[in-house]
Amino acid sequence: MGSRINTKEAVKKAGIKSFFYSTFIRKGECGQFMNSGKSKSFIEWIKSGKVNQRLVIITFMLVPLTLLIVFTYIPFGKMIGFSFYDMKYIGDREFVGMQNYIEVFTRKDCFSALKLSLYYIVASFFQLGLALYFATILSAKTKGGGVFKGFMFFPYLVCGIAVGFIFKFFYTRGFVLDTVLQWCGFNLEQLPYWLKDTSINNISVAATSIWRYMGQNMVLFIGAIMSVDSTLYEAASIDGANGWQRFRYIIVPSIKTIIVLNMILSITGSLSVFEPPYVITGGNFGTGTYFVIMNKLAHESQKVGLASAMAIILLVMIIIVTAIQKFIERYYFGVGDQEAIRTIRKQKKLLKKEQEGGR
């Protein structure tokens, strides 16, 4: 018993608070000390396995958690507060309750801007399709595979603003895109104004995000494909499976978690597109997405409260969309090793039928 008191005191002296004491000492270490019968020094205590392990966990988590709290959660909390005020950046604020939220729903421009997200959602499907295609090809042994991977991943490393400027010149009349198309036999007169023509400018802008994010998706897919057990391929080739069958029955089922994850990221990303339209067109000529309009309200019209409310409504929408996606995923595809709910039900039905038939 004496040793226990000693350790208690030692810990207190070292200035460690009761949280540590209760988690580290009461739960495991005391017994050890008591059994050994000798009082260990603080250094030894702190070096002992479990304490050490937890200290490592805490110290490692401290930095990212602090950053997360300081730069994400506190500003977010503040923003929730802002959304209930009629306020500018500088000057008095007035509490208006739900007024800002009501205004977001009654304004025409806020929700009609969300329609533009459809362009980006469609683009994200193209993006995932392309990424999967290249990932499948490049995960097999290809000549110069590393170079291709590098080239395709490279756009993701370029800052979004720079990408915007690149494409601004890319789409300028008579510049890169037009020149290339002219080599292919088009006349300049036949070509549209890529950013001015309201029937295609959203497609032009959405295409830039395919260019930027395709490589990143591809790398994730390659990683997942690499982790597929290679004996499966061998078995498949013995069974005489061709390339498509291998893709359909081995690769896709094995990496479905990553596919779904990428889909969720792409679709939530599509709802909150900001950089491409902001930099390339400034949101003009009908390319102003929800975020661009939010930015305009906050910075040009100084309606900070309204813009905060818009941000929170978008957050809620993204949560809902993600939840729906998650549900669909579980129902049709299953998560990880878990079978899809639909297949489980089918199996149950089948089982029932068999039992009934057996009777």
Place this chain on the structure above:
Amino acid sequence: MKKATLKKAFTVTLSAAMVLSLAACGNSKKEKPEKEVMDVTIDQIKLGEDYTDLKADLKFLTHKTDVVDTTFKQYIEEFQKLYPNINIEYEGITDYANDITTRLTTGDWGDICMIPTTVDKDELGNYFTKLGDKKALSDIYEGKFLEAYSYEGTSYGIPSMANVQGVVYNKAVFEKAGIKDVPKTPEEFLGALQKIKDNTDAIPLYTNFAAGWTMTAWDAYIDGGATGDPDFAYEGLTKGENPFSDRGDGTGPYAVYDTLYEAVKQGLTEEDPTTTDWEGSKGMMNKGEIGCMALGSWSITQIQQAGENADDIGYMTFPITVEGKQYASAGGDYNYGINCNSSKDNQIAAMCYIKWLVEKSGFAQSEGGLSAVIGDEYPEALSALDGIELVVNNPAPDEDANLFNDVNNDSELGINVSGAIPTEIIEEATGGTKTMDDLVNEWNERWTTAQEANGITH
């Protein structure tokens, strides 16, 4: 079991810590640092005589990113000949108008900045040092230009220079197109643009649409310059009924905006406004590839320096004639302001530097602007405007000092802030369906709603 409880304890503590940190943040409302009481005003300081042994390190936030490492360095060197112990560090901000507002709210941003338009007049005293009584300062500086950042008789800012709002044009292109006299009415202007289109390869009017901020030049014409009335900004625009309607005599906001609408509609501007390039446009204008651009007088020197044909660049007023007379609105550019939370020494040092910048540096002249100092000469670039009356908008009375900003923000028309109106004009005139009348009705409606929300009834 043990593991589970441990985990739980850990989660609970963590979340508690998170909540606490949030609460702590909420509770510890930042006490505003005690303001130094300043009894020094800028008019009392004698440059080179007072405070010459003052020691201070100043931080200066500026929008002039292009000259931070060149002209401003020379300024510091010359200033330090008088005040050797005052160090100044410039920080150039590219997206100045947006960034500075956010940084101001922290109170700890530096010592001198260019006051952004987003600060309401009655808030000036909370952020900036009193530079002096407006009356006393008016003996040295043009009182008209001080109005913008004075509140209840106290001045908080001094303009780095003043601009005239006109149209910068290429004389050689105009000559080649066969235009003898500078156009004086919207019709003549559109006719001249048509001539440029027919007779030369130049783009008659380059909108610089893509840059965004360039659009506000059109907003700057609508008050004093388009009416000749220094009270129009307050009486006609802020408080007036349906200010955007056609006045029928080719003046006022309608005439300005309609000129832009027609120019775009008739194909007298560049083909694709979405891909215009501001930096490139200066060189194009200098080379004679552009006929004219709607920009304040600050742009003249930049365009002259962008190529070899500096002599071709001219400046004219916006082509509106009110009862046989032409006016040009003029007003202060960005004003220098001093952080009222800085230490007293820093504030005094900052005052010395601002005084030196305004009176001795020659900054305004080198930028092609008017100096705020009474008696300073017109810069050469503006000599063509001799004989044209400059109109400086009269300020709103103190009780309505924020009224324009409030109506402007509520209506989201962003006059002089975002250029939302000219932007919309170009969009609709390029490929849209709305006519000028539709647009005018829409703006009037939004303006009136915003006016009503701020207690203005007709």
